Amino acid sequence: xxxxxxxxxxxxxxxxxxxxxxxxxxxxxxxxxxxxxxxxxxxxxxxxxxxxxxxxxxxxxxxxxxxxxxxxxxxxxxxxxxxxxxxxxxxxxxxxxxxxxxxxxxxxxxxxxxxxxxxxxxxxxxxxxxxxxxxxxxxxxxxxxxxxxxxxxxxxxxxxxxxxxxxxxxxxxxxxxxxxxxxxxxxxxxxxxxxxxxxxxxxxxxxxxxxxxxxxxxxxxxxxxxxxxxxxxxxxxxxxxxxxxxxxxxxxxxxxxxxxxxxxxxxxxxxxxxxxxxxxxxxxxxxxxxxxxxxxxxxxxxxxxxxxxxxxxxxxxxxxxxxxxxxxxxxxxxxxxxxxxxxxxxxxxxxxxxxxxxxxxxxxxxxxxxxxxxxxxxxxxxxxxxxxxxxxxxxxxxxxxxxx
Ligand code: ARG
Numbered sequence: 395x396x397x398x399x400x401x402x403x404x405x406x407x408x409x410x411x412x413x414x415x416x417x418x419x420x421x422x423x424x425x426x427x428x429x430x431x432x433x434x435x436x437x438x439x440x441x442x443x444x445x446x447x448x449x450x451x452x453x454x455x456x457x458x459x460x461x462x463x464x465x466x467x468x469x470x471x472x473x474x475x476x477x478x479x480x481x482x483x484x485x486x487x488x489x490x491x492x493x494x495x496x497x498x499x500x501x502x503x504x505x506x507x508x509x510x511x512x513x514x515x516x517x518x519x520x521x522x523x524x525x526x527x528x529x530x531x532x533x534x535x536x537x538x539x540x541x542x543x544x545x546x547x548x549x550x551x552x553x554x555x556x557x558x559x560x561x562x563x564x565x566x567x568x569x570x571x572x573x574x575x576x577x578x579x580x581x582x583x584x585x586x587x588x589x590x591x592x593x594x595x596x597x598x599x600x601x602x603x604x605x606x607x608x609x610x611x612x613x614x615x616x617x618x619x620x621x622x623x624x625x626x627x628x629x630x631x632x633x634x635x636x637x638x639x640x641x642x643x644x645x646x647x648x649x650x651x652x653x654x655x656x657x658x659x660x661x662x663x664x665x666x667x668x669x670x671x672x673x674x675x676x677x678x679x680x681x682x683x684x685x686x687x688x689x690x691x692x693x694x695x696x697x698x699x700x701x702x703x704x705x706x707x708x709x710x711x712x713x714x715x716x717x718x719x720x721x722x723x724x725x726x727x728x729x730x731x732x733x734x735x736x737x738x739x740x741x742x743x744x745x746x747x748x749x750x751x752x753x754x755x756x757x758x759x760x761x762x763x764x765x766x767x768x769x770x771x772x773x774x775x776x777x778x779x780x781x782x783x784x785x786x787x788x789x790x791x792x793x794x795x796x797x798x
Contacts, residue, residue: 484669526710687756700724
């Protein structure tokens with residue numbers, strides 16, 4: 395029976411977390427429990443990663459399929475809030491970190507571990523998200539961030555350390571970009587993208603066609619929503635996870651969801667980020683459209699403001715904060731009314747809403763129509779205008795409005 399203290403590590407199988415896994419044993423004299431979560435990232439053989447962790451001396455390793463939980467408990471909330479940071483980025487990295495953190499805290503409790511470790515650098519957002527989430531779930535657990543602490547400044551230093559300590563190093567050339575991906579899309583940064591004047595090279599994109607290479611004929615897709623959650627595609631019922639997979643394929647094929655932006659990181663740095671988020675982009679477009687049909691006006695106005703704040707909280711790592719949870723409660727209340735079908739036309743990089751219907755639509759044909767069916771009471775308009783303009787009219791009588 396080992397006397398050593400235990401640490402739970404978020405392990406991805408890559409060079410950084412592999413060096414961390416060894417470093418925690420060598421430098422901190424800890425027993426490592428490696429955790430690898432499947433949140434829908436591409437081409438990762440989780441059993442292989444698990445074995446790699448054990449081969450490097452981890453006392454336990456676990457690979458967990460978190461996709462359904464990620465879709466049902468995290469991405470439904472992101473969609474309810476139409477979560478877009480800086481009005482653009484669907485938050486894919488910010489959404490997966492709290493789930494991974496929750497899992498790590500659970501494992502730490504199960505194994506009686508004193509520490510949780512991650513392999514994030516000291517310059518990014520993900521360190522903040524992991525640590526804020528962990529502190530929210532268990533303020534007593536101590537967090538270790540070796541990459542922030544060690545003196546392996548360059549990749550060569552890291553490779554040398556790895557070789558000296560028997561950590562398998564990648565034989566292929568260093569990947570030209572830093573990528574994070576899951577069901578909600580891919581984030582691509584670094585390399586030539588660091589110069590904002592450079593157009594993103596085609597090889598950064600892996601789950602979408604370029605609009606130029608997308609099919610020459612449009613494709614129409616109907617998405618059914620029940621209380622804010624997509625439940626069917628083209629009439630075929632499926633769970634949210636399957637909807638996401640299907641929409642990634644369809645929207646990606648039509649070149650939808652490629653984003654390129656300068657983003658404001660938490661730590662104050664602006665960074666150039668590219669994302670490809672076919673399903674997230676298409677589903678948010680469809681969901682936002684249905685809300686315009688099903689939400690009462692003032693609720694919709696207020697929601698638009700709160701969506702911005704929701705995205706801010708989540709980007710800033712505050713998934714488990716009281717404010718974010720209160721905002722979730724507001725969003726959930728509004729979603730009771732968001733039921734219907736949205737028809738999207740996909741064509742050459744665009745996802746355009748071309749039709750929608752709902753049994754609980756607030757669009758009233760007789761009120762909206764200029765035709766014979768019109769039931770709107772025009773005679774009420776004069777009184778409405780007199781009263782709504784009264785404060786301005788009084789003010790103008792005293793001060794006169796500025797013309798320029
Ligand atoms: N900038 C994005 C965010 O903070 C994506 C970060 C992704 N990480 C990466 N290693 N590429 O949410």
